[in-house]
Amino acid sequence: AKKKMLQLGASYDRGFGASPNARKQVEDVIAELELLNDETDAARGIDGTGFSPMEGNWRMVWCTASDVLILGANPLLTVGAIYQIYEPPIVTNVIDLIPRVQNLFPPNLAPSSLLRAEVQTRSSPRADYPMRVGLDFEAVSLKPVEFLGQDAGFLPPLGFDLPRVFELPDDVGYFDVTFLDDELVIIKQNAPGGLFVLARVDDASP
Numbered sequence: 001a002k003k004k005m006l007q008l009g010a011s012y013d014r015g016f017g018a019s020p021n022a023r024k025q026v027e028d029v030i031a032e033l034e035l036l037n038d039e040t041d042a043a044r045g046i047d048g049t050g051f052s053p054m055e056g057n058w059r060m061v062w063c064t065a066s067d068v069l070i071l072g073a074n075p076l077l078t079v080g081a082i083y084q085i086y087e088p089p090i091v092t093n094v095i096d097l098i099p100r101v102q103n104l105f106p107p108n109l110a111p112s113s114l115l116r117a118e119v120q121t122r123s124s125p126r127a128d129y130p131m132r133v134g135l136d137f138e139a140v141s142l143k144p145v146e147f148l149g150q151d152a153g154f155l156p157p158l159g160f161d162l163p164r165v166f167e168l169p170d171d172v173g174y175f176d177v178t179f180l181d182d183e184l185v186i187i188k189q190n191a192p193g194g195l196f197v198l199a200r201v202d203d204a205s206p
Contacts, residue, residue, distance in 0.1 A: 065194025111149030
């Protein structure tokens with residue numbers, strides 16, 4: 001089932017180019033994987049107090065969340081790799097953005113450029129929900145990585161911290177883990193909704 005999940009993700013651009021039939025196939029595979037899930041406490045250690053089975057780098061292979069899929073409609077930028085980096089208690093969502101024109105021409109005519117967007121959150125367990133991870137958003141940044149084939153790491157990132165105006169209740173800002181092993185994780189976010197399938201990778205370099 002994991003192999004089929006990865007094949008479908010590759011064939012339909014992680015959900016950005018999915019047909020109704022492809023979505024149905026993925027739904028069936030996900031249901032099969034969820035029945036095989038052996039993990040019962042995915043949130044343990046997510047607050048940084050001990051071992052966390054979520055720790056590491058995960059690359060998105062499928063998504064149904066509208067707030068992510070809408071990025072595919074951008075007329076100027078296309079979506080590169082998308083990661084979740086777990087360094088408990090910090091979880092960083094990473095989206096690599098590439099100029100669309102770059103994909104239309106050979107490299108000698110359109111030197112590579114890449115912009116990395118990062119959203120930093122602080123994670124915490126939820127009482128009585130061992131498969132639920134709470135998230136508090138802390139900071140957003142845009143980091144130039146490459147511009148016209150040249151290293152752009154010397155350019156300062158554009159970023160800001162998100163103010164903590166009030167405490168959010170536990171039923172806001174979380175996701176549930178429905179499958180987790182050493183290779184794959186499936187999560188369902190509370191709001192704005194949607195499902196993510198991510199594969200573990202060695203690093204999240206651009």
